[in-house]
Amino acid sequence: EAGVAQSPRYKIIEKRQSVAFWCNPISGHATLYWYQQILGQGPKLLIQFQNNGVVDDSQLPKDRFSAERLKGVDSTLKIQPAKLEDSAVYLCATSSANVLTFGAGSRLTVL
Amino acid sequence: QKEVEQNSGPLSVPEGAIASLNCTYSDRGSQSFFWYRQYSGKSPELIMFIYSNGDKEDGRFTAQLNKASQYVSLLIRDSQPSDSATYLCAVSLPSGGSYIPTFGRGTSLIVHP
Numbered sequence: 256e257a258g259v260a261q262s263p264r265y266k267i268i269e270k271r272q273s274v275a276f277w278c279n280p281i282s283g284h285a286t287l288y289w290y291q292q293i294l295g296q297g298p299k300l301l302i303q304f305q306n307n308g309v310v311d312d313s314q315l316p317k318d319r320f321s322a323e324r325l326k327g328v329d330s331t332l333k334i335q336p337a338k339l340e341d342s343a344v345y346l347c348a349t350s351s352a353n354v355l356t357f358g359a360g361s362r363l364t365v366l
Numbered sequence: 367q368k369e370v371e372q373n374s375g376p377l378s379v380p381e382g383a384i385a386s387l388n389c390t391y392s393d394r395g396s397q398s399f400f401w402y403r404q405y406s407g408k409s410p411e412l413i414m415f416i417y418s419n420g421d422k423e424d425g426r427f428t429a430q431l432n433k434a435s436q437y438v439s440l441l442i443r444d445s446q447p448s449d450s451a452t453y454l455c456a457v458s459l460p461s462g463g464s465y466i467p468t469f470g471r472g473t474s475l476i477v478h479p
Contacts, residue, residue, distance in 0.1 A: 280404070288467065290469075295374075295471075296471050296472075297370075297372075297469035297470050298410065298454070298469045298473050299469070300466060300467065300468065301454075303464075306469070309463060310464050310466075311462070311466050312465060318421070332415045333389075343461040346410075347370060350467070353458060353467070354400070354412055354415060355400075355401075355410070355412070355467055356412075357409035357411070358409065359408075359409055360376065360409050
């Protein structure tokens with residue numbers, strides 16, 4: 256089966272600019288996650304979708320981050336405006352039987 | 367606050383030795399427990415999962431779960447330099463009727479020849 260696809264792989268922006276990341280999950284996987292991984296830390300869950308409904312977004316900074324999952328398939332994570340502390344790898348994952356499969360990640364650098 | 371705790375390391379072991387990685391979690395209602403390996407610059411990949419108390423073995427890897435002590439560990443036997451990576455403990459923590467996969471900060475393992 257094809258894996259989790261993410262784009263772009265790398266993005267460099269200046270603070271206060273906006274950025275969007277895209278994720279295409281493994282076919283048939285209903286649950287989709289966005290994690291933020293800052294260098295030297297473990298992944299931190301930003302938002303969890305079940306089909307196109309939100310299961311948990313308690314750690315999503317809603318004043319600047321937004322996410323959607325259209326038709327229960329692809330998902331987009333947006334940051335507007337970006338801050339320096341948003342520099343991280345943004346990982347998309349889907350799950351089957353509670354086991355997560357991650358995409359390659361999108362590395363964001365905010366200058 | 368619901369947490370998953372790991373010692374960040376680094377844990378350094380000689381080739382051929384047993385590496386022991388530990389993890390504790392805060393919520394007794396946690397159901398599923400996972401170990402992921404993450405090489406530098408790569409995404410996490412699953413090594414093992416365990417749901418029940420006791421040991422689960424898969425090749426050179428053994429996961430151990432003690433729900434009473436809220437403790438999960440990973441043993442790597444006959445450690446190889448290729449095992450050098452960060453090992454992430456993940457726990458499905460209960461939250462509002464769902465289970466949220468929550469990661470520790472990871473333990474860096476270095477296997478030296």
